[in-house]
Amino acid sequence: NAGVTQTPKFRVLKTGQSMTLLCAQDMNHEYMYWYRQDPGMGLRLIHYSVGEGTTAKGEVPDGYNVSRLKKQNFLLGLESAAPSQTSVYFCASSWRGPGNQPQHFGDGTRLSIL
């Protein structure tokens, strides 16, 4: 049982390049989330989805887009990468909303923008 799988694990981009981070979960969870973790900032929510075909903005959505075409996958896109987007990105999923159930996290994608 893989749980939540994130690809790639590491990536270096140049400013202005685009890329997509993939998150896949095999637990049939309805809710999926993308967070970023920066030093001294904890985890901050970028975007989330409450089900297939739905997306919503989190605390820090600017510069990112997401899609949830299939229930098991949640994609995070950077259209034009900026150095401020250098961070560790975590995907998470849960069966129900965050108010009464813990989220399961992937191991993260470390992204550097030069």
Place this chain on the structure above:
Amino acid sequence: DQQVKQNSPSLSVQEGRISILNCDYTNSMFDYFLWYKKYPAEGPTFLISISSIKDKNEDGRFTVFLNKSAKHLSLHIVPSQPGDSAVYFCAASDYGGATNKLIFGTGTLLAVQP
């Protein structure tokens, strides 16, 4: 505006002693609280949670206490073991409220000395 605060960036304790990690929150609408543990290069893993209808929840060596009037929660680990050395995040949610999101603190690095 930091709604969930962990004011101690780090904590060092001796093996076998009690570890107490603290967390304060400002939003009185928060009604579900969680602690996550994170090892380097891994994603956060769920440790223990508490609903606002309780003031204590226990799971083995881990106990979470909630003081709603003080807007304060704490995680007690007894006895502490070297394998407990990790970053601990507290998080809070207002289920069904305006955010429907999980708000994380900045984390406390616990070091358990053998």
